[in-house]
Amino acid sequence: MAAAQAAIAAIRDDDLVWRARWIGELLREEIEEIMLDQLGGAVREVRGLGLLIGIEFTVDGLAGEMLLELIEAGVIANHSLNSDRVIRLTPPAVLDHREIEFLLEAVERAALRVRPVRAHGARGRAGGPPEEPSYHKVTGGQQRQVSPPSPHVEGGAVQ
Numbered sequence: 087m088a089a090a091q092a093a094i095a096a097i098r099d100d101d102l103v104w105r106a107r108w109i110g111e112l113l114r115e116e117i118e119e120i121m122l123d124q125l126g127g128a129v130r131e132v133r134g135l136g137l138l139i140g141i142e143f144t145v146d147g148l149a150g151e152m153l154l155e156l157i158e159a160g161v162i163a164n165h166s167l168n169s170d171r172v173i174r175l176t177p178p179a180v181l182d183h184r185e186i187e188f189l190l191e192a193v194e195r196a197a198l199r200v201r202p203v204r205a206h207g208a209r210g211r212a213g214g215p216p217e218e219p220s221y222h223k224v225t226g227g228q229q230r231q232v233s234p235p236s237p238h239v240e241g242g243a244v245q
Contacts (some may be wrong), residue, residue: 106179109186110136117141118196124197126236130171139175140166148200149173154166199224 095101118132121141130142143149149165153173156163166172177189 096244100177100180106136109181110134110139112186113137113175113189114139115122117175117193119136120190120194120197124194124201128201128216137177137179139177140172141175142169142172146171151200152196155199156192159192161192161196 113133114132117139121129121132125143125148128143128145128148131140133142134142141149141152143152149171153163153165156173156175161175163173163175166174175189177185181189187208
């Protein structure tokens with residue numbers, strides 16, 4: 087019982103529910119921008135709730151290639167059991183700004199490496215080594231604050 091109470095206290099004291107929502111929204115928006123920019127119509131949707139993020143592809147085999155690239159980059163991701171065209175990202179609520187940058191850069195590198203060859207309309211890796219991405223490129227040339235702002239507190243409750 088003491089362990090459960092300590093876990094609940096840590097979740098409350100560290101604002102983990104609020105952090106999960108904030109980080110999830112940030113990651114979903116950034117990943118959607120990356121996916122649509124790099125893979126266009128090969129991505130049907132980037133969706134999620136909190137820190138459960140799904141990326142659905144329109145091209146057979148692309149989810150598997152993306153998954154392998156992410157794993158090779160050190161990102162834990164998996165296939166959705168409901169569809170072989172969906173991969174899931176489930177990062178922890180305790181990510182710091184460096185880890186968020188690492189994840190977004192890994193997603194962009196993976197997308198660059200699996201980008202379908204548009205000129206031939208075929209799925210496959212683009213020729214030549216991909217350009218090394220930077221976080222500035224991910225956010226459209228503007229550095230973005232990725233550490234969470236202080237929660238707004240009104241009447242003792244986080245808003």
